[in-house]
Amino acid sequence: MLDFILQPWPWWFSGLILAGIMFSLLFFGNSFGFSANLRTICSIGGAGKKVKFFDFDWKKQTWNLVFLLGAILGGFITNQYLTLPDQVVDISENTIQDLQALGFAAPTSIQPSELFDIEALFTLKGFLILAIGGLMVGFGARYAGGCTSGHAISGLADLQLPSLIAVIGFFIGGLIMTFGIFPLIF
Amino acid sequence: MKFIKYLIVGTLFGIVMAKSEAISWYRIQEMFRFQAFHMYGIIGVAVVTSIIGVALIKKFKLRDMAGNPILFYPKNKSIARYLIGGTIFGLGWALSGACPGPMVVNIGYGFMSFGVVFVFALLGTYLYGAFRDKLPH
Numbered sequence: 001m002l003d004f005i006l007q008p009w010p011w012w013f014s015g016l017i018l019a020g021i022m023f024s025l026l027f028f029g030n031s032f033g034f035s036a037n038l039r040t041i042c043s044i045g046g047a048g049k050k051v052k053f054f055d056f057d058w059k060k061q062t063w064n065l066v067f068l069l070g071a072i073l074g075g076f077i078t079n080q081y082l083t084l085p086d087q088v089v090d091i092s093e094n095t096i097q098d099l100q101a102l103g104f105a106a107p108t109s110i111q112p113s114e115l116f117d118i119e120a121l122f123t124l125k126g127f128l129i130l131a132i133g134g135l136m137v138g139f140g141a142r143y144a145g146g147c148t149s150g151h152a153i154s155g156l157a158d159l160q161l162p163s164l165i166a167v168i169g170f171f172i173g174g175l176i177m178t179f180g181i182f183p184l185i186f
Numbered sequence: 187m188k189f190i191k192y193l194i195v196g197t198l199f200g201i202v203m204a205k206s207e208a209i210s211w212y213r214i215q216e217m218f219r220f221q222a223f224h225m226y227g228i229i230g231v232a233v234v235t236s237i238i239g240v241a242l243i244k245k246f247k248l249r250d251m252a253g254n255p256i257l258f259y260p261k262n263k264s265i266a267r268y269l270i271g272g273t274i275f276g277l278g279w280a281l282s283g284a285c286p287g288p289m290v291v292n293i294g295y296g297f298m299s300f301g302v303v304f305v306f307a308l309l310g311t312y313l314y315g316a317f318r319d320k321l322p323h
Contacts, residue, residue: 009202009206011206011225011227011231014202015230016231016232018202018231021202022232022239023239024191025195034285034287035311038307038308038310038311041308042308042312047312051315053315053316054315062189067192067193067196067199068196070192070193070195070196071197071199071200071203072200072290072294073200074204075201075203075291075294075296076200076294076295077197078205078295079296082201082204082205089207089213091216091222092216092221095219111210111212111283111292112211115299116211116297116300118298127302130302130303131302132281133279133281134289134302134303134309136275136277136278136281137275137289138286138309139274139313140278142271142314142315143267144274145261147286147287149287152229152233153229153236156236157237159237162261163261163268165269166269168269169268169269169270169272169273169275170272172269172276173277175218175280176273177280178219178280181281182280
C-alpha cells in the first residue's frame with residue numbers, strides 16, 4: 001500500500017480520482033474549472049476598475065481560490081512526503097531521444113533543468129520561454145472559455161461540442177509548438 | 187469552515203496531478219509526440235467516467251448536497267473563440283509544459299520558476315479581458 005502511494009500513480013487510478021474530484025465539485029454545487037481563478041485573481045487585484053470583464057462578484061469564486069490553495073498544498077505534500085527521493089519521470093525512450101536532438105539531457109527529475117532551474121530563469125531565452133508560455137496559456141484559456149479541467153473534463157463529460165472544438169484547438173496549438181516551433185528555438 | 191471541503195479536494199487534485207506526473211513538462215512533450223499512452227489514459231479515464239456519471243446525474247435528476255438540482259448549462263455556440271483560443275492555449279501548454287492547475291502544483295512542489303509562468307498567465311488573462319471586444323468570438 002505505502003509502496004503504491006510512493007511510486008508514480010498509474011493512469012487509470014489518476015483518471016478515476018480526477019473524475020471523483022469533478023463529481024465532488026458538482027455535489028458541492030459548483031463545477032470543475034481551474035482557469036476561472038486567473039480571472040478572479042485579476043479582479044481581486046483591481047482589474048475591474050479598468051476593464052469591465054473583471055468587474056464581477058468574485059467572492060462567489062472564493063471556493064475555487066481555496067481549491068487553488070489546496071492544489072499548491074498538494075504539490076508540497078507530494079514532494080515532501082509522498083515521493084521517493086530522486087524520482088525520475090519514466091518517459092518513453094523515443095521522447096528522450098527526440099528531446100536530446102533538441103539539446104535536452106535525459107530526465108534527472110520530473111522537470112527539465114534546462115527550463116526550470118532558477119539559473120535558466122535569469123537568461124533572456126529562459127525567461128522568455130516561461131513568460132510567453134504562461135502568457136499564451138492565460139490568454140488562450142480565457143479566450144476559449146476554459147482550460148483542460150473546464151473543457152477537456154467538465155465540458156466533454158457533458159458532451160458539449162464547444163469543448164470538443166476547444167480540445168482540438170489545444171492539440172493544434174500543441175502540435176504546432178512541438179513540431180513547428182521547438183526545432184526553431186531549441 | 188464551509189470552505190474546508192474545497193481545500194481537501196484541491197489538495198487531492200494537487201497530489202494526483204503530481205503523483206500522475208501530469209505536472210511534468212516531459213509528460214506533456216511525450217503526449218504531443220504521441221509516444222506514450224500515459225496522459226491519454228489519465229484524461230481518457232477521467233472523461234469516460236465523467237460522461238457516464240453526468241448521464242446518470244441527468245437521468246436520475248440527482249441533487250447536490252444543498253438539495254439543489256445539479257444543472258448543466260450549454261456553452262455558447264461558436265467555432266472561432268474555441269478554436270483560436272484553444273490553439274493559443276495549446277501553444278502555451280506545450281511551451282511551458284503546464285496548464286493552469288499544474289502551474290500552481292509545480293509551485294507547491296518547489297519549482298519556483300512556475301511562479302513566473304503563473305504571473306504571466308495572469309497577465310495573459312488580463313490582456314484577453316482588455317482586448318475582448320476586438321476579438322472574434
